[in-house]
Amino acid sequence: MGRLFNQMTRGKKKLFAVSALMVMGCLLLLPIFLSITAVAGGGGAPAGGPPPEVVAAQKAEGEEGEAEKVEMGRDVYYKTEGPAIGMPAPVTEDNETFYPRYNFESRVLLWVANQQHLYYGSFVLAVPIFCMCIEFAGMVSKDKAMAKKYDQLAYDFIKISLTAYSLTAILGGILIFTFLTLYPAFFGYLSSIFRPVMHIYALTFVAESATLYIYYYGWDKMREGVLKWVHLSMSVILNVIGTVLMFLANSWIAFMMSPAGVDEQGRYLGNIWHVLHTALWNPLNVHRILGNMAFGGGVVAAYAAYRFLSSKTDEERAHYDWMGYIAMSLGVAFLIPLPFAGYWLMREVYAYRQQMGITLMGGLLAWLFIIQATMIGILFLTTNYYLWQALGRMTGGERFQKYIKYLVFILVVGLLVFITPHTIVMTPAELKAMGGQQHPVLGNYGVMSAKNGGINAIIMTTVLSFIWYQRGNRVPTVSWAKFGNIFMGCFFLIGQLNNIWLACYGYFIPANVRIGLSVPQVAGTLSCLLLMTPLNLAMLKNGRQLGPIRWGQIPPRSQYAIIMLATAFTWMMGLMGYIRSSVRLFWHVNEVMRDNSPWAYTHTIGFAANVISFNVLFFWISIMFVFWLGTLGAKKVPVPSPAGQPVPSPQSATGH
Amino acid sequence: MTWLKLVEGYMPMQMITELAICILVFSIINYSLKRAGMGLPKFWAGIFVWCFVNLFYLKYRIYPPIPFSVRAIYGTVAACGIFMWVSGSQQEWEEFKRPIINVLDAKTGMTKFIRTALLVLLPIGLWGFAYNSFLPSFDEPIELRTVHPAPPATTKVHGKTYVLQTAANPYRINPEGKYDQAYSNAHIVSQDMGRLMKDVNNPEDNPWDPNAEGYIKHVREGGEIFFQNCHFCHGDNLNGRGLWAFAFNPIPANFTDAGTIAQLQETFVFWRVAKGGIGLPGEGFPWASVMPPWEQHLTVDEIWKVIMFEYWHTGYYPRTWE
Incomplete structure (x- = not known):
């Protein structure tokens, strides 16, 4: 009877806990619902315009036949008519009123503040997504030991993210102060347009913080049964809020690049959805989600590599080797579709404004894209290198290592084609010797058709390396293994041949058809990834194991490769952020609000590269501090329990 | 070798x-x-x-x-x-x-x-x-030239404003007289190294055929304009190696290269021909082009025709976005 009573009490407690969490979840999601309602309703208070009571009064007056007093404006993007209820974009001048300044370039100060906030923001938005995936993997794992390892890993991840979260908020504050003090006219205009959105953003940030803290501090309380599922659901809520947060922030930069919802003078036309849903908003959203994930994976992997290299014991090395592997795999999983998302973004940029697209990829900023291509190449080459090194910690991995040289050749040739510049840097004497601006042989590598071939060859080879890695210590034993191997070999071969053929064929067809060729090229690459990886796993199911994975027994070179990967991610993010922002040239808001500050010019490539490098260095120094803080908690020595008292059960998470 | x-x-x-x-x-x-x-x-x-x-x-x-x-x-x-x-x-x-x-x-x-x-x-x-690195160098400095600067949204030629994203070559027409890029694409010269006409006996393919009409006739007219005005620099094979080419640095654009007109919209070429080197935007640093603004010498129709000839002769198609 007593046991039944206890069970009932426990059941009630669980029910209460679940109900409480649901209520809390609903409260936390309230800002999002509010935002959706606001957006659907065209945005409560008209941005930059008169308060609602004035609008209501105007409406009433309109009913009385004086509606003609409200001036109408035409949306610069949607081409719809609407009441011009906002103030026009300020016409600024180069003076202290519009551009207060220190004895330093204000733009660079803003650039650094913005970039640092973005780095940390990306990191803290990406890590909870990893935690969600890893926690879920642990929950569905049948192997108890593995489940515990996954759970601990997810906890380690969120622990790193928590300190970074505070820094993100601090940097956000610094960014706003920088805007307010150095660009008051521009920020005033932007906030007048986005007034309701900015409030929703702030509320969403509160919701994000609250959810994150509950998720982190509730880890141990919610580690069993239904409560664990509730805990996992919290991570889903956390990520939904985080994503909404990012979308809202993206809408501001998308508006600056491709404004909508305002007329030619920049007057708000009363439809907040138009202001949010600009031409580049969705491509930016997709690109940033993937980019954040790849970046977050890289940073966590770098953390693991740093811990691996400083480990004193084999156990520690094994743990951080495994952690680095998981983080890197997650990062790379999102890196693979990233070029395709980037391609979509560029396509939309061209569709929005041809000049913008040409400035980016064919004109002023084209050389920065060559640097970007080099960074992408480094990312893929490093990933391959890490996987080859990782083969060494598996018995049987040496079967594949002898073929590495062939993969190296494909990767190097693919990269050389991918990074060959269209506009070559050369001395006038070299130009004369070459007989023109384009080289007759290499000039062909400088155009998109060849470059698509190059990058697809690299990605396909990366997929092959991953498949080899999966097979490292296992041999398929299914009856159709031979057929499967031949099929896979042919699939990859045909995929590569198809890719090369389309890259060559692209020179003989009109440009609009050539752009379409990227679809079969990408389809070939994705088929290799999405069909061959599961096929390989199916073949390896119940396969013969040649030996265990010797976690921790991997050369330090692999860990330096991970650190390089993470640094390349960081550098590339900084570079692409600069490119995206500087494509507006001398506009604060493209074609609506002109930048009349003394810094409305495009920096030289060298100067931009130096600032990007400074940002990268600053980020890594500060994140090292965050990592160090993470180790402080872990070093806590457990207090020995006094004799005769029961020892508490081990906690899954440490360093609270 | x-x-x-x-x-x-x-x-x-x-x-x-x-x-x-x-x-x-x-x-x-x-x-x-x-x-x-x-x-x-x-x-x-x-x-x-x-x-x-x-x-x-x-x-x-x-x-x-x-x-x-x-x-x-x-x-x-x-x-x-x-x-x-x-x-x-x-x-x-x-x-x-x-x-x-x-x-x-x-x-x-x-x-x-x-x-x-x-x-x-x-x-x-x-x-x-x-x-060596401290020794003074007397070489000309390296210039990172922007070969294809972004065009303006519109350009005004002979008093008329053209929207570059939407304007079309009025002579790129099919036998029915309608704008038809697919038709003109089908009647350019072969793209291999010989660049031969598809069928010399067909008046739709041969601009010198006395019965040639419509698109291919305009190509011939464009060719005449090219050889009267452009070939001195851009060369009789359109490869940027005309009689005067090597007097300039850099030498004129090579239209047979896959990286020049093959990459561009026809309206981009129209804007560049009309405005010349002097009309290059700020982005076109260091503005190293001596091409004259041809709007001062050619009519709008002549500019469109000469562009069509350049695409026809090189075997390339102008870029389109649709």
Whole structure:
């Protein structure tokens, strides 16, 4: 009877806990619902315009036949008519009123503040997504030991993210102060347009913080049964809020690049959805989600590599080797579709404004894209290198290592084609010797058709390396293994041949058809990834194991490769952020609000590269501090329990 | 290596294929030598491959000479690739490092000698490098030229405003007189190196046919304008090597290259022809173009026709977004 009573009490407690969490979840999601309602309703208070009571009064007056007093404006993007209820974009001048300044370039100060906030923001938005995936993997794992390892890993991840979260908020504050003090006219205009959105953003940030803290501090309380599922659901809520947060922030930069919802003078036309849903908003959203994930994976992997290299014991090395592997795999999983998302973004940029697209990829900023291509190449080459090194910690991995040289050749040739510049840097004497601006042989590598071939060859080879890695210590034993191997070999071969053929064929067809060729090229690459990886796993199911994975027994070179990967991610993010922002040239808001500050010019490539490098260095120094803080908690020595008292059960998470 | 020709139209793939064959031959020879117990040590194999690709193949095989900046990029990537190859597995890495470690350890007379020689030669080499870099240079400075600056949204020619994203060549028409890019695409010359007309007996393909009408007739008219005005610089084969070409630096655009008009919308070419070098926007730094603003010499119709001739003759299609 007593046991039944206890069970009932426990059941009630669980029910209460679940109900409480649901209520809390609903409260936390309230800002999002509010935002959706606001957006659907065209945005409560008209941005930059008169308060609602004035609008209501105007409406009433309109009913009385004086509606003609409200001036109408035409949306610069949607081409719809609407009441011009906002103030026009300020016409600024180069003076202290519009551009207060220190004895330093204000733009660079803003650039650094913005970039640092973005780095940390990306990191803290990406890590909870990893935690969600890893926690879920642990929950569905049948192997108890593995489940515990996954759970601990997810906890380690969120622990790193928590300190970074505070820094993100601090940097956000610094960014706003920088805007307010150095660009008051521009920020005033932007906030007048986005007034309701900015409030929703702030509320969403509160919701994000609250959810994150509950998720982190509730880890141990919610580690069993239904409560664990509730805990996992919290991570889903956390990520939904985080994503909404990012979308809202993206809408501001998308508006600056491709404004909508305002007329030619920049007057708000009363439809907040138009202001949010600009031409580049969705491509930016997709690109940033993937980019954040790849970046977050890289940073966590770098953390693991740093811990691996400083480990004193084999156990520690094994743990951080495994952690680095998981983080890197997650990062790379999102890196693979990233070029395709980037391609979509560029396509939309061209569709929005041809000049913008040409400035980016064919004109002023084209050389920065060559640097970007080099960074992408480094990312893929490093990933391959890490996987080859990782083969060494598996018995049987040496079967594949002898073929590495062939993969190296494909990767190097693919990269050389991918990074060959269209506009070559050369001395006038070299130009004369070459007989023109384009080289007759290499000039062909400088155009998109060849470059698509190059990058697809690299990605396909990366997929092959991953498949080899999966097979490292296992041999398929299914009856159709031979057929499967031949099929896979042919699939990859045909995929590569198809890719090369389309890259060559692209020179003989009109440009609009050539752009379409990227679809079969990408389809070939994705088929290799999405069909061959599961096929390989199916073949390896119940396969013969040649030996265990010797976690921790991997050369330090692999860990330096991970650190390089993470640094390349960081550098590339900084570079692409600069490119995206500087494509507006001398506009604060493209074609609506002109930048009349003394810094409305495009920096030289060298100067931009130096600032990007400074940002990268600053980020890594500060994140090292965050990592160090993470180790402080872990070093806590457990207090020995006094004799005769029961020892508490081990906690899954440490360093609270 | 002029005895082995780089075949026009196939050069990019030819270069990659040749490199692949060279590497394969090297691998086979090295493998056979290894079987015979005389294989090249990894260290020397790596150095040999790098030197072959960068100091021999790219420098002497590819013609015209590749600018140093590109060779530097290729050399760096090749070095990275070779590092990945020689350190792909721990065993290979150990093998690669062995000669370096041996020299540093200097346990034999020979390695001692090499170490001492390196200790002397390296600083001298560095000194020479530093000395050279401090020497004054009288070469013209490198200019990173923006070959295709972004065009304006609109351009005004002979009093009429053209929206570059939507304007179309009025002479690119089918026999029914309607704008038809597919029709004109089907009647350009063959794109292979000979650039031959598709069918000289067909008036729709041959601009010199007395019965030629519509699109192909306008191509002929464009050709006449080209040879009266443009070919002195851009060349009678449109390859940028006209009679006066080498008086300019840089030489005029080579329309037969896949990186020029083949990459551009027809309206972009219209804007560039009409406004010339003087009309280049700020982005077109260092504005190194002496092309005259042809709107001062040609009518709008003549500009459209000459552009159509350029696409027809080179066998390229103007870029479209739809």
